[in-house]
Amino acid sequence: MDALFTNAFLVAFVSGTIAASLPLLLAGLGEQMSEKAGVLNLGLEGMMLVGAFCGFAVALETGSFLLGFLAGAAGGMAVAAMMAALCVALPLNQIVVGIALTLGMQGATSLAHHVLYSRTFPRLPRQPEVALPLLSQIPVLGPSLFTQNPVVYLALLLVPAAAWLYRATNIGLNLAAAGSKPAALDLAGVSVTATRAFAVLATGALGGLGGAYMANIGAGLFVPFMTGGAGFMAIVIAMLARGRPAWVLGGALLVGFATSITTALQVAGFNIPTDLVLMLPFGTIMLVLTLFGRRAGLPAALGLPYHRGAR
Amino acid sequence: MSAAATPAAAALPAWLRALVPLVLALGIGALILAALGRDPVQFFANVLNRAVFNRSGLQETLVLMAPLLLIAASLIVCFRAGLWNLGIDGQFLLAATFASAFAAAWVAALPYWVAMALLFLLAAAVGAGWAMLPAFLKARYGVNEIVSTLMMNFLGFGLSAFLIKTLFGDPEHPAPQTTMLEVAERLPRIGETLVHVGVVFALLVILAVHVVMTRTGFGLRLRIVGHNPRAAEHAGLNVRRLTFAVFAISAALAGLAGAVEVLGVRGVVRADWHPGYGLLVVPLVFLARFHGVAAIAFVFVFAVLSIGGESAARRADLPNDFLLIMMALILVILAVTDHVASRARG
Amino acid sequence: MPEGTGAATTGADRGLDVPLVRLSGITKRFPGVLANDEVSFDIRPGEVHALLGENGAGKSTLIAILSGVLQPDSGRIEVNGRPVRIASPRDAIRLGIGTVYQHSTLVPTLSVVQNLMLGQRWWRPLGRAAALARLAELSALLGVRVDPDATAGSLSLGQQQQVEIVKALWRGERVLVLDEPTSMLTPQGVEELGQVMARLAARGFGIVFVSHKLQEVLAFGHRVTVLKLGRKAGEIPPARLSALSPAEATAEILDLMFGRGAADPEAPRRRASTIRADDAPLLEVEHLSAGEGAVQDVSFTLRPGEILGIAGVDGNGQKQLAEALAGQLRAEAGRIRFAGRDITRLPVARRHALGLRYLTDDRLGEGTVGGFAIGTNLVMKRVGEPPFWAGGFERPARIAAHARELIGRYDVRTPGPEVPIATLSGGNIQKALFGRELSGEPRLLLANKPTYGLDVANIRAARDRISAAAAAGVACILISTELDELLELSDRIAVMYRGRIAGIVGNGPDAERAIGRLMVGGA
Ligand SMILES: Nc1ncnc2c1ncn2[C@@H]1O[C@H](COP(=O)(O)OP(=O)(O)OP(=O)(O)O)[C@@H](O)[C@H]1O
Numbered sequence A: 001m002d003a004l005f006t007n008a009f010l011v012a013f014v015s016g017t018i019a020a021s022l023p024l025l026l027a028g029l030g031e032q033m034s035e036k037a038g039v040l041n042l043g044l045e046g047m048m049l050v051g052a053f054c055g056f057a058v059a060l061e062t063g064s065f066l067l068g069f070l071a072g073a074a075g076g077m078a079v080a081a082m083m084a085a086l087c088v089a090l091p092l093n094q095i096v097v098g099i100a101l102t103l104g105m106q107g108a109t110s111l112a113h114h115v116l117y118s119r120t121f122p123r124l125p126r127q128p129e130v131a132l133p134l135l136s137q138i139p140v141l142g143p144s145l146f147t148q149n150p151v152v153y154l155a156l157l158l159v160p161a162a163a164w165l166y167r168a169t170n171i172g173l174n175l176a177a178a179g180s181k182p183a184a185l186d187l188a189g190v191s192v193t194a195t196r197a198f199a200v201l202a203t204g205a206l207g208g209l210g211g212a213y214m215a216n217i218g219a220g221l222f223v224p225f226m227t228g229g230a231g232f233m234a235i236v237i238a239m240l241a242r243g244r245p246a247w248v249l250g251g252a253l254l255v256g257f258a259t260s261i262t263t264a265l266q267v268a269g270f271n272i273p274t275d276l277v278l279m280l281p282f283g284t285i286m287l288v289l290t291l292f293g294r295r296a297g298l299p300a301a302l303g304l305p306y307h308r309g310a311r
Numbered sequence B: 001m002s003a004a005a006t007p008a009a010a011a012l013p014a015w016l017r018a019l020v021p022l023v024l025a026l027g028i029g030a031l032i033l034a035a036l037g038r039d040p041v042q043f044f045a046n047v048l049n050r051a052v053f054n055r056s057g058l059q060e061t062l063v064l065m066a067p068l069l070l071i072a073a074s075l076i077v078c079f080r081a082g083l084w085n086l087g088i089d090g091q092f093l094l095a096a097t098f099a100s101a102f103a104a105a106w107v108a109a110l111p112y113w114v115a116m117a118l119l120f121l122l123a124a125a126v127g128a129g130w131a132m133l134p135a136f137l138k139a140r141y142g143v144n145e146i147v148s149t150l151m152m153n154f155l156g157f158g159l160s161a162f163l164i165k166t167l168f169g170d171p172e173h174p175a176p177q178t179t180m181l182e183v184a185e186r187l188p189r190i191g192e193t194l195v196h197v198g199v200v201f202a203l204l205v206i207l208a209v210h211v212v213m214t215r216t217g218f219g220l221r222l223r224i225v226g227h228n229p230r231a232a233e234h235a236g237l238n239v240r241r242l243t244f245a246v247f248a249i250s251a252a253l254a255g256l257a258g259a260v261e262v263l264g265v266r267g268v269v270r271a272d273w274h275p276g277y278g279l280l281v282v283p284l285v286f287l288a289r290f291h292g293v294a295a296i297a298f299v300f301v302f303a304v305l306s307i308g309g310e311s312a313a314r315r316a317d318l319p320n321d322f323l324l325i326m327m328a329l330i331l332v333i334l335a336v337t338d339h340v341a342s343r344a345r346g
Numbered sequence C: 001m002p003e004g005t006g007a008a009t010t011g012a013d014r015g016l017d018v019p020l021v022r023l024s025g026i027t028k029r030f031p032g033v034l035a036n037d038e039v040s041f042d043i044r045p046g047e048v049h050a051l052l053g054e055n056g057a058g059k060s061t062l063i064a065i066l067s068g069v070l071q072p073d074s075g076r077i078e079v080n081g082r083p084v085r086i087a088s089p090r091d092a093i094r095l096g097i098g099t100v101y102q103h104s105t106l107v108p109t110l111s112v113v114q115n116l117m118l119g120q121r122w123w124r125p126l127g128r129a130a131a132l133a134r135l136a137e138l139s140a141l142l143g144v145r146v147d148p149d150a151t152a153g154s155l156s157l158g159q160q161q162q163v164e165i166v167k168a169l170w171r172g173e174r175v176l177v178l179d180e181p182t183s184m185l186t187p188q189g190v191e192e193l194g195q196v197m198a199r200l201a202a203r204g205f206g207i208v209f210v211s212h213k214l215q216e217v218l219a220f221g222h223r224v225t226v227l228k229l230g231r232k233a234g235e236i237p238p239a240r241l242s243a244l245s246p247a248e249a250t251a252e253i254l255d256l257m258f259g260r261g262a263a264d265p266e267a268p269r270r271r272a273s274t275i276r277a278d279d280a281p282l283l284e285v286e287h288l289s290a291g292e293g294a295v296q297d298v299s300f301t302l303r304p305g306e307i308l309g310i311a312g313v314d315g316n317g318q319k320q321l322a323e324a325l326a327g328q329l330r331a332e333a334g335r336i337r338f339a340g341r342d343i344t345r346l347p348v349a350r351r352h353a354l355g356l357r358y359l360t361d362d363r364l365g366e367g368t369v370g371g372f373a374i375g376t377n378l379v380m381k382r383v384g385e386p387p388f389w390a391g392g393f394e395r396p397a398r399i400a401a402h403a404r405e406l407i408g409r410y411d412v413r414t415p416g417p418e419v420p421i422a423t424l425s426g427g428n429i430q431k432a433l434f435g436r437e438l439s440g441e442p443r444l445l446l447a448n449k450p451t452y453g454l455d456v457a458n459i460r461a462a463r464d465r466i467s468a469a470a471a472a473g474v475a476c477i478l479i480s481t482e483l484d485e486l487l488e489l490s491d492r493i494a495v496m497y498r499g500r501i502a503g504i505v506g507n508g509p510d511a512e513r514a515i516g517r518l519m520v521g522g523a
């Protein structure tokens, strides 16, 4: 029982929450942008996996974490480029292509892992962390919240940055129009294709970054299927957040909290059914929806390809 | 995607249109295999030899089709009605868990066919029940069902695992799983084969679903709701009631898929079992343009690939997941050729 | 018919030689339809060029080509005498062409000013302050008043139309194209728009003005072009137009549209009453309230064969009243009796089965399922009923035969009943819907803006249809913002103001003035 209240436990718990939330936050912010622009990006899980693989492989090869993360983002973008080519440039069905990409990337990363690492199972060393001056001196919170990998700070900064992008820039307007009434954007002289492709690529970069975080920071290694549905969870979070980046943060933290409290309680010797605790965040969300049910205001043209002049 | 559009299977060169992308996808797959230093011809020969040209292999392929066909039927109902029930995996797993939990006891206590009928009913009811919350949220508040059903999946997986570890667990068994239904008590086989009656049942169900959706007043009502809910309201349809009906039917079919899989083949559900069929069948159903007969063809191809591919991959010393790449290639290339063909038609 | 007369009269009238935009020999084909056939069309500075034609004549198609939305199959476009290709809407904007499309192009979730700012290069700062200033300037020029921060979707249709015009001017520096801009406006709004066009023309704008209303065309247009079945039926240049008296001009335009000797379908007339006074009232509405204040305490009765007009400025609860009567909107208080039976709680389908037919004004949004065949749309309110379904199963031959009959009877121009209804022009969709609502055994027709967007011939046909229905004993409620229409058809006219019936006037010599007073809230 006492174990619950030791500082070490709390530090582990808070860092655990952050570690579990962060990939969801990154991928969720990305997915939110696609959805805003009208693309339901079910390839997210695949983008995260490729990000994880590329991030891991490059970090392992070069020993540079920065290059690893860049490679993760690039890998995610490469998958996103396929999504953009097929569902934005061509009007193919987004659900079919999204799922196909996820399946294909599951297979591709698993195959690549089989070829490259299935005999050696290499691991990365622990990542350097950056302690924020002063803040990291606070007991408990300092070491858990303010001593993190730089990617964590970057991800958190992305939340206000995305909010600003949506509220106060032409890009934000274009994205909103592309998702809500693409014809209006087209008639205003802005390419719907370019706008949506931009959003999808950004999703790929963020999803890839999230995947790279899972591999390089979270696990320190790559295993096939290691994202374990995080991409789909991020999609749910993004849909519930209805265009607000801060809500993505909230959703990601909620899921991360439930994930890490399960582990933490088990470590502390409590024998509680993990399955039920993992259900907590979704149960909470369903309860909230039932009690305060409101329309999850999704963009009107979400999932619909756009053709100029079609009736 | 108009429901009235010519279905992929009805037009004359349809089989050709389906074959070309298949060949293309296999060609790209062959290149990948060659790049990996494997013999592509040998690989595909292995796939076909195992899954089609081999008596027991073909039977396994057909057996695998049973749950997939029922899931396809489930998706056809909801997609045609414009409702994106992506919660099939949760509905499937929970229904399978319940059917499996009671199977051994009921079969022992009741006449065989009564027990089986009750188990199927139970599975359908559990599946449908699991969809009622998203249905309510959709009908009452317009909450987007993609979000709610995906969440119900996560909840369903958790609940199923929890039940298997507690109430439904077989205490005799070290690993958490339900009580095993003995092979002799599973769904009866047809003749001397491995193919159980569930396969025939699934085929009949998907054909019936197809006829209902395309030829009856009920089907048209669902399609109107699917294409334009406001027009449905204006035409005097009870959109809320239809929404509930669609969720119930679709999820009940997903539940039946779970029952067929467990009572026909597996006999047991382990706590960590996640077949994830739903996600695989969704794109097949889209490519079939929600057409029942075309869906049967796509499901067959998929089943061949997974049964034959498994052994071919093992022989080529590749991970089984290699097949996912083939799957993805086929899906994407089918989608592209479908688009090109519809453009050509004008 | 004369062809391509544009060149023959170039500039002579106004001393301007080069048109701002010249379309020549434009042809555009859709599957089964020749939407534009060798059409030539000039837009000159300082001139309002009115474009007329029946529903489906190809007006919107021509405008889509001019705005870069569609590419012509053949033909030339010149701007200031230079040949150009308008490959996209951006090209059109760059050439100074701003367009108000027939269907709304506002993003409903964005605010007014955001809608206007849409289309700037993405790397530029948003420039909200400058945009607000420009909006103020244009609002002053146009005499409109809108809240820049209101969400576009929350504005009334009339206000949305004003924003569309501001938006077109925002983007089009020299040419303003207006595709049926007046169909959503009140008479006063139309008047104001006319003044705006005159002001802009005086500043050197070239204006294209599409309308189905001849008075508007004569009042605002300098030059008139008539399209018929995709071909240019003729053009009346300014010199000639100003030389003609209104009556002569009307006759000439009608000749072009419908061939020689067509009667003026807009000539005022009045229907003889067909009320069956000794019959019991068919519809009795008592203290009806619905739509959270949109309809308040409305009472009236209606007899078989009677036409009750409902007048009022758009947005005063007419639509909600119609929906409450049809059963689409729940009655919050009051009672509705139909043929002696309380139907207040009956759902839409049951009311339909009793003979209550609602002809909606939202033809694409709720009246039809755009992707479905015309035939299916025509039986959409009778799904499952015989003779189209037997034992739950569809009988395609019956449905197609029914569709062919209605297509013939209601003169729907279409390649056939299997065509998706969304590909029809607005006027033809409305004809199909008339057919749907009047087939079977109607007892009450609830017609909401039945002639909006229709060409003159179709307006005539639609009004005659309503008259004929009344003569056959069908009670009609006619919701309209067209006073002429109400005066022509109605026995009595109720005026709605802020959700209430401000008064009911018998149709007679003084009705017009009484209605006018009631419409603006006077007693
Ligand atoms: N995208 C399209 N696909 C198929 N047919 C079309 C399409 N757009 C227009 N048409 C057809 O082209 C013809 C001309 O249509 P258009 O919309 O230009 O008519 P309009 O003169 O604007 O009529 P209205 O007065 O009803 O608006 C019609 O027969 C219409 O059905």
Ligand SMILES: [Mg+2]
Residues within 6 Å of the ligand: C059, C060, C061, C102, C179
């Ligand atoms: Mg038009």
